[in-house]
Amino acid sequence: MMLGEENKVDFSSKGIMPWIVDNLVTIIFVVFVLWGFSVSKDIKTYFFLSELCNRIFRNSFLVLSLIIPVLAGLGLNFGIVIGAMSGQAAILLVRYFDIGGMGGFLLCFVIAFFFAAICGYFTGKLYNKTRGQEMIASLIVGFFANGIYQFIFLFVVGAVLIVPATHPMIKPDGVGIRMTVDLKTAEEGGLKYALENIYKIPFIQAILIIAVVILIMMVIVYYLNVKNGQAHKNRPISFCFNAVLCIAAAVFSIHVMSVTPKLFNTVYDLNIVAGSLNEKADIEEITSKLKAIVSELNTEAERADEAMAPKFKAVVSDITSKVIPNLDKPNMQRGVLNLIGSSATKLNNVAIERSPNALVANIAQVTTVPVITGVFIIALCIFTMLIMKTKLGQDFRSVGQNQHIAEVSGINVDRTRIIATMISIVLAAWGQLIFLQSVGTLNTYGAHLQIGMFSVAALLVGGASTSKASVKNAIFGVILFNAMFIISPEIGKSLFDQAMLGEYFRSFMVYGVIGAALGIYVWKDIKKSKLDVE
Amino acid sequence: MIDAENGGAFSRLKSAVGSIGIPTWIIAGLWAIVLSAGYYKGISVETLLSDTIRRVGMNGVLVLAMVPAIQSGTGPNFALPIGISCGLFALITAIEFDYTGASWLIMSILFSIPIAGVVGYLYGKLLNAVKGSEMTIATYTGFSIVAFMCLIWLVVPFSHPNMGWFMGEGLRETIQLDAIKGANVLNNFAIFNIGGEVVIPTSDDEKGQTFVITEIEKKTTTINIKEVEIPEVKGGGITPTFYIGDIKLPTVIGGKGIRIIKTDSTELPAVRRGITIPTGLLLVFAFFSVLVWLFFRSKAGIAISAGGLNPRFAQAAGLNIDRSRVWANILSTMLGAIGIIIYSQSYGYAQLYQAPMMMAFPAVAAILIGGATASRAKISHVVIGVILFQGLLTTALPVTNALFEGTDLSEIARMVIQNGVILFALTQVKRGG
Numbered sequence: 001m002m003l004g005e006e007n008k009v010d011f012s013s014k015g016i017m018p019w020i021v022d023n024l025v026t027i028i029f030v031v032f033v034l035w036g037f038s039v040s041k042d043i044k045t046y047f048f049l050s051e052l053c054n055r056i057f058r059n060s061f062l063v064l065s066l067i068i069p070v071l072a073g074l075g076l077n078f079g080i081v082i083g084a085m086s087g088q089a090a091i092l093l094v095r096y097f098d099i100g101g102m103g104g105f106l107l108c109f110v111i112a113f114f115f116a117a118i119c120g121y122f123t124g125k126l127y128n129k130t131r132g133q134e135m136i137a138s139l140i141v142g143f144f145a146n147g148i149y150q151f152i153f154l155f156v157v158g159a160v161l162i163v164p165a166t167h168p169m170i171k172p173d174g175v176g177i178r179m180t181v182d183l184k185t186a187e188e189g190g191l192k193y194a195l196e197n198i199y200k201i202p203f204i205q206a207i208l209i210i211a212v213v214i215l216i217m218m219v220i221v222y223y224l225n226v227k228n229g230q231a232h233k234n235r236p237i238s239f240c241f242n243a244v245l246c247i248a249a250a251v252f253s254i255h256v257m258s259v260t261p262k263l264f265n266t267v268y269d270l271n272i273v274a275g276s277l278n279e280k281a282d283i284e285e286i287t288s289k290l291k292a293i294v295s296e297l298n299t300e301a302e303r304a305d306e307a308m309a310p311k312f313k314a315v316v317s318d319i320t321s322k323v324i325p326n327l328d329k330p331n332m333q334r335g336v337l338n339l340i341g342s343s344a345t346k347l348n349n350v351a352i353e354r355s356p357n358a359l360v361a362n363i364a365q366v367t368t369v370p371v372i373t374g375v376f377i378i379a380l381c382i383f384t385m386l387i388m389k390t391k392l393g394q395d396f397r398s399v400g401q402n403q404h405i406a407e408v409s410g411i412n413v414d415r416t417r418i419i420a421t422m423i424s425i426v427l428a429a430w431g432q433l434i435f436l437q438s439v440g441t442l443n444t445y446g447a448h449l450q451i452g453m454f455s456v457a458a459l460l461v462g463g464a465s466t467s468k469a470s471v472k473n474a475i476f477g478v479i480l481f482n483a484m485f486i487i488s489p490e491i492g493k494s495l496f497d498q499a500m501l502g503e504y505f506r507s508f509m510v511y512g513v514i515g516a517a518l519g520i521y522v523w524k525d526i527k528k529s530k531l532d533v534e
Numbered sequence: 535m536i537d538a539e540n541g542g543a544f545s546r547l548k549s550a551v552g553s554i555g556i557p558t559w560i561i562a563g564l565w566a567i568v569l570s571a572g573y574y575k576g577i578s579v580e581t582l583l584s585d586t587i588r589r590v591g592m593n594g595v596l597v598l599a600m601v602p603a604i605q606s607g608t609g610p611n612f613a614l615p616i617g618i619s620c621g622l623f624a625l626i627t628a629i630e631f632d633y634t635g636a637s638w639l640i641m642s643i644l645f646s647i648p649i650a651g652v653v654g655y656l657y658g659k660l661l662n663a664v665k666g667s668e669m670t671i672a673t674y675t676g677f678s679i680v681a682f683m684c685l686i687w688l689v690v691p692f693s694h695p696n697m698g699w700f701m702g703e704g705l706r707e708t709i710q711l712d713a714i715k716g717a718n719v720l721n722n723f724a725i726f727n728i729g730g731e732v733v734i735p736t737s738d739d740e741k742g743q744t745f746v747i748t749e750i751e752k753k754t755t756t757i758n759i760k761e762v763e764i765p766e767v768k769g770g771g772i773t774p775t776f777y778i779g780d781i782k783l784p785t786v787i788g789g790k791g792i793r794i795i796k797t798d799s800t801e802l803p804a805v806r807r808g809i810t811i812p813t814g815l816l817l818v819f820a821f822f823s824v825l826v827w828l829f830f831r832s833k834a835g836i837a838i839s840a841g842g843l844n845p846r847f848a849q850a851a852g853l854n855i856d857r858s859r860v861w862a863n864i865l866s867t868m869l870g871a872i873g874i875i876i877y878s879q880s881y882g883y884a885q886l887y888q889a890p891m892m893m894a895f896p897a898v899a900a901i902l903i904g905g906a907t908a909s910r911a912k913i914s915h916v917v918i919g920v921i922l923f924q925g926l927l928t929t930a931l932p933v934t935n936a937l938f939e940g941t942d943l944s945e946i947a948r949m950v951i952q953n954g955v956i957l958f959a960l961t962q963v964k965r966g967g
Contacts, residue, residue: 129961135670136612137960140953143895147949155943175938498703501688504887508681515674522664522671 021524025517026463029480032509036487040494045358046365048486053203055482057196057370058438060377061431062455063462063474065424067384070469071393072420073400076456076514079123079138079421083428084448085149086115090429091191091436092153092444095181096169100189102198105437108191112429119145120425124418131403135466135518142452150445153177181442192440196370202268203366204253204260206374211249218242256360263351264364266296270344274337283328294319297347311350315343373434380427381471387423396420400467457481457510460517467521484509554905557955558922561903564951565926572933582929584810588721589924591815592880593900595822595873596893597920599866600901604911605830606862607842607855608661610901610959613672614894616657617870619683620650625875625884626705630692635715639879646871654867658860669908673894680891687886709884717882723814815880822869827913829865838862842909899923899952902959909963926951 020027037043062080069077090112094104123141130137157163158175165174169181184190185197201209218239225233273289294316301312323339326332348365355361387393395416398406407413432451436442459469461484462477485506492502573579596614603611611617624646633641657675664671688704696713697705711717829835841848841855842862848855874893878884901911904919930944937943 126957126961130957130963132666133669133960133963135667136673137957139670139673140895140956140960143949144953144957147946147953151943151946151950154946155938159938496689498688500704501685504681504684504688508678508685511674511677511681515671515678518667518674519660519664519671522667526663526665 021520023463024520025460025513026476026480029461029484029513033480033483033487036484036491040487040490042494043487043490045362048483049203049363050365050367051486052479052482053367053369054438055485056478057373057377058435059431059455059458059482060475060478061380061434062428062451063458063478064377064380064384064471065427065431066455066459067464067469067471067474068387068396068420068427069424070459070464070467071388071400072396072417073403073467074127074417074420075135075138075466076459076518077138077421077424078135078452078456079127079141079145080424080428080431080455081142081448081452082119082123082145083116083425084432084451085145086119086425087112087429087432087436088442088444088448089115089149089152091183091433091442092169092177092181095183095191095442096163096167098189100184100191100194102194104189105191105194105433108433109430112433113426116426116429117422120422121418123425124421127421128414128417139452146449149448153444177444179444179446181444183436183440183442185440191437194437195372195376195434196438199371200368201371202364203369204256204363206369206371208250208253208257211246211253215243215246215250218246256363259356260360260364261351261354263300263347263354266293266300267344267348267351268368269293270340270347274340274344287324290319290324308350311346315346318343370438373438376434381475384471392416392419453510453514454481457513460513465521466518557903557958558905558918561922561926561951561955565922565929568926568929568933571937572929575933575936577932577936580809582932585928586921586925587809588812588815588880589928590920591721591812591819592877593873593897593924594819594916594920595869595876596897597873597900597904597916598819598822598826598913599869599873600897600906601826601830601911601913601916602838602862602865602869604901604906604909605842606838606859607845607909608859608863609669609672609908609963610894610898611672611863611866611870612669612894612898613657613676613679614866614870614897615676615680615890616653617650617867618874618890618893619679620653620867621646621871621874622683622878622884622886622890623686624649624871625878626690626692626697626709626886629697629709629714629716630694632694633714636719638714638716639719639875642875643872646875647868650868650871651864654864655860657867658863661863662856662859676894677891680888683890684887705886707885707887707889709886711879711882711884716879718812719879720814720818720876721812721880723812723817725810725812725814812880815876818876822872823913823916826865826869834858834861895952895956896923896948899955902955907962908959923951 062084065080065083066077069075087108090108093111094108099107123138126141127134127137154176157177158170158173163170163174165172169177171178182190183192185192222234222239225231269289270293273286273293276286297312297316297319301309301316304312318339323336326336351364352361355364388397395406395411398409398411399413399416399420403413406416428451432448435451436447439447458477458481459474460477461481462473462475464470464473464477488506488509489499489502492505493499569579569582572582596618599614599617600610603609621642624644625642627645628638628642631641660675661668661672690705692698692705697709699706830839837848837853838858838861840851841853841858845855848858874890900919900923901915902908902919903923904915904917906912906915906919927944927948930947931942934943934947
């Protein structure tokens, strides 16, 4: 992600002003987020990081799906909402037949692929007919497709395709899908967290792994460049800078891990138990897990000083006397859950007291990181970078630079553009699947509406333009944009005592960013072409 | 000779028919189908037409705002929310200054013109800086302005009791215009009905005679026949206000609009409202249409059209295209501002915050349905388009509800038609070069 070859700070050739203009949107956002942090007193670091982490893993795939159309000269593809709708259609279908778990989720991927590929083909045809106006066409075609989507799921399902009104997804009158569809957890045979819950690791471990992986990749690329006689591609200064950054991050995370109280792990285990407690849960397994926690707590209590020991004892007695005996009684489940929750809170407070400083305590409380989702995102990053090195990728680039020249040099421009659109829309469909399994409920008629705007805004914030975008832009943009998204209402709350103001400001930023980024780009383009003429 | 003449007339007819675009045909056909479906379902066609006429007047000026922008070559004004925001700001300023009724309407329009002028000038300058991508940029400029205005509505220090929240700061999301006697000011000006009648069953045998209702202001759901006095028609009558349930019938000039037919039954009075004509509203729409039509016959107007038609030629002929484009967008923004004031008074509410966000698209779709393209538009396109599009939308709502209970197909139809038409127009745009 930090391997991008271009676009490092380079004042020498152009001077600082053009650099500022080039990166204006990004700079505004960085300044805004930093300023937001300094003014909003109430925001808890762990809350911010958890939210940010969740949002990054939900949205990255969608933002990455925008890159290929940009490189193929189609501009920002607001039409990814069509992909999102295809993904939702696949989820609705799979959920209707109650196919759940990892198998069901993979089936969603397959179905979404076909839906999105078909829709993408026609969208691509449309973009070929609206050459030069693709961006506005992509926005409008999203609205258009939304009408058809609603027609299918509000009317055709039920009025034309007869479905049983008793199905939990269908509205009580038997026509149309409900406004919200619960995806049920994977254990219950649903799709909720199907991908996320496979394997999760603590936040700080994820930082360590990412830092190490980036460092290794950088070294490999550096080495390969030297070996292949392309040493001129290497930039020693930025390489050293990035390497130092990675090493610092790794050292920092190892340090934090070593000083974090072990008690946080116990809290985490306790929360996992609470999360796995449902009607179909295996009582014996949960009991054994709880017993393990109790024995851990007992050893803690022995080691603790006199002030602390009673706290542990209280929690232990709660769990052994009230929780474990009542696990198999369905009517007690709510009380049991509350008790586990309050025990976790108590232990958490002890753990915070034991932490060496606030930062460590905050980091320890950050939500866990879904590894498999991360693997999917990284795979897409690599796919995007690799495809640009293939013949097809080169075609994308030539078509993006000049359609006429590409046509003359034997590239089937129309076909290439359709393929780019199809790839983008299929990826968006998959991205929406990842997004929805992470949210857990499908807002049938609303989940896709803002996807296009937000993803485009995120990509632009990362420094992309209508003709230039990279994986680095996407990842950086997702982080920065979502940071703004979380911090904005907080600023409204702490400065004006009105969270609403922050929320309106947020939507102003979204639209403003898109407008400004497009405007600056066109304006520069015109200025350049004038210079060329003169 | 005769044959040739016939052929001439036929070919003229053929060319006239041929010049009507596919979208116009499709929407007209759909409207006819929906109307007849409504007729067979027993929905009052008169009510449907009344609503259509009202909605035409309500939306007309907003659609008219598309003409200058399209003619100047900047494409349909997707940034209509900018003009709308100006109009809304003028409208609430007028409320803040305690104007009510007709003076509120006039002051709103007067306030809106300078505001929209300045904003339109800046917007025109912006469009000149981004030639070639006007439509995309316009859309997002419109969105940004709406989002920005959300902040303004929240912090503007206006304190009129009819606009604020009951607690907390900022303006309400919808401001009721009834409270300042601003609702339907234009609609009710010289309003009259065509073919409306109230059928009051009596045992009298004066069947089929026309009477004038006097002083009936009973707000009851059941009107007792004995309470209704029906004097004879002599020397005109008093303008009555007539209620059926809580619904106030449109004021009837001289009582001529509502006809009372006596019958022998003992049923409750049945009201057929006929076709309501909101004269003031339609006159204002006509006034602005003529104004724009005249403007495009003036020197400045012709310069704008020429610049839009062939910028290079116009430039070679010594016209300042950039200035023309700015003028066109000032005009368009002003019409948008006036348009929303007229729209709001007819709707009865001024909608702030997110409401104007998507308002450009129906207006763009309407003028395209009327036969305009992204680069050429006439007043006739506005009139035809707004009648067909609003006609279809107003008719579709009750009819689809009657046909398929519980589903709001009309909203879906609006989305598909509106955006389908815009997409169709985009495919016809010649690549700018």
